[in-house]
Amino acid sequence: MLGEPIILNNNIFLVGPMGVGKTTIGRHIADEIGLTFIDSDREIENRTGVEIPLIFEFEGEIGFRKREQAVIAELTTLSNIILSTGGGVVLNEQNRHHLQTRGYVIYLHASVEDLLERTAHSRNRPLLQIENPRTKLEQIMTERHPLYQSVAHVTIETGHRTIRQVVKAVLKHLRKILGKDEYITS
Numbered sequence: 001m002l003g004e005p006i007i008l009n010n011n012i013f014l015v016g017p018m019g020v021g022k023t024t025i026g027r028h029i030a031d032e033i034g035l036t037f038i039d040s041d042r043e044i045e046n047r048t049g050v051e052i053p054l055i056f057e058f059e060g061e062i063g064f065r066k067r068e069q070a071v072i073a074e075l076t077t078l079s080n081i082i083l084s085t086g087g088g089v090v091l092n093e094q095n096r097h098h099l100q101t102r103g104y105v106i107y108l109h110a111s112v113e114d115l116l117e118r119t120a121h122s123r124n125r126p127l128l129q130i131e132n133p134r135t136k137l138e139q140i141m142t143e144r145h146p147l148y149q150s151v152a153h154v155t156i157e158t159g160h161r162t163i164r165q166v167v168k169a170v171l172k173h174l175r176k177i178l179g180k181d182e183y184i185t186s
């Protein structure tokens with residue numbers, strides 16, 4: 001035996017900033033390799049019955065982060081999932097610990113320019129509903145990039161890649177670390 005399986009609990013956790021593609025890529029990867037897809041933001045919305053902007057409006061970012069922490073603590077105890085997280089998940093130390101120790105963490109990276117383009121038409125990200133989203137995304141990347149790096153087992157670049165190309169890059173990486181045709185250890 002080679003010791004600990006590389007993919008803890010057969011879980012893959014996607015982290016990275018708003019608009020990098022966590023939700024989109026996670027769903028595709030789950031389809032390809034037969035894991036259950038879960039998006040922590042959707043889970044919070046399902047549980048509260050309202051959309052994220054309304055949670056921010058009524059409870060502020062602090063209220064949202066509490067809900068996020070509870071959901072991450074619970075979802076990371078599952079197995080055989082691809083979990084797409086919200087961009088701010090790494091701000092919380094407990095979240096970082098759970099992600100890092102309960103699954104294989106992939107940091108999806110992109111430039112602020114790409115993130116701006118990909119979030120431009122969305123009204124669903126309260127932190128970017130401001131006059132200057134570019135400055136906000138720059139601040140976010142300065143603060144969070146080291147945190148994404150600290151929690152991730154690998155970083156995968158998504159800039160100048162189509163969704164399909166990112167999916168392929170992730171699958172290629174998984175095959176490489178597992179060193180075989182199957183994606184996930186069982």
Ligand SMILES: Nc1ncnc2c1ncn2[C@@H]1O[C@H](COP(=O)(O)OP(=O)(O)O)[C@@H](O)[C@H]1O
Pocket residue numbers: 016017018019020021022023024025084118119158161162163166
């Ligand atoms: N590699 C990519 N190239 C172009 N557009 C992308 C790419 N990845 C995601 N997108 C688009 O960017 C937007 C944000 O993606 P989403 O999956 O919601 O990001 P996140 O969950 O990380 O915030 C979506 O409209 C999605 O189709």
Ligand SMILES: O=C(O)C1=C[C@@H](OP(=O)(O)O)[C@@H](O)[C@H](O)C1
Pocket residue numbers: 016017018019022023041052085086087088089124125126127
């Ligand atoms: O970066 C953040 O702080 C947030 C990212 C969002 O998720 P996405 O990264 O999927 O957009 C969502 O959790 C919320 O609006 C806060």
Ligand SMILES: [Mg+2]
Pocket residue numbers: 022023024039041084085086
């Ligand atoms: Mg998302």
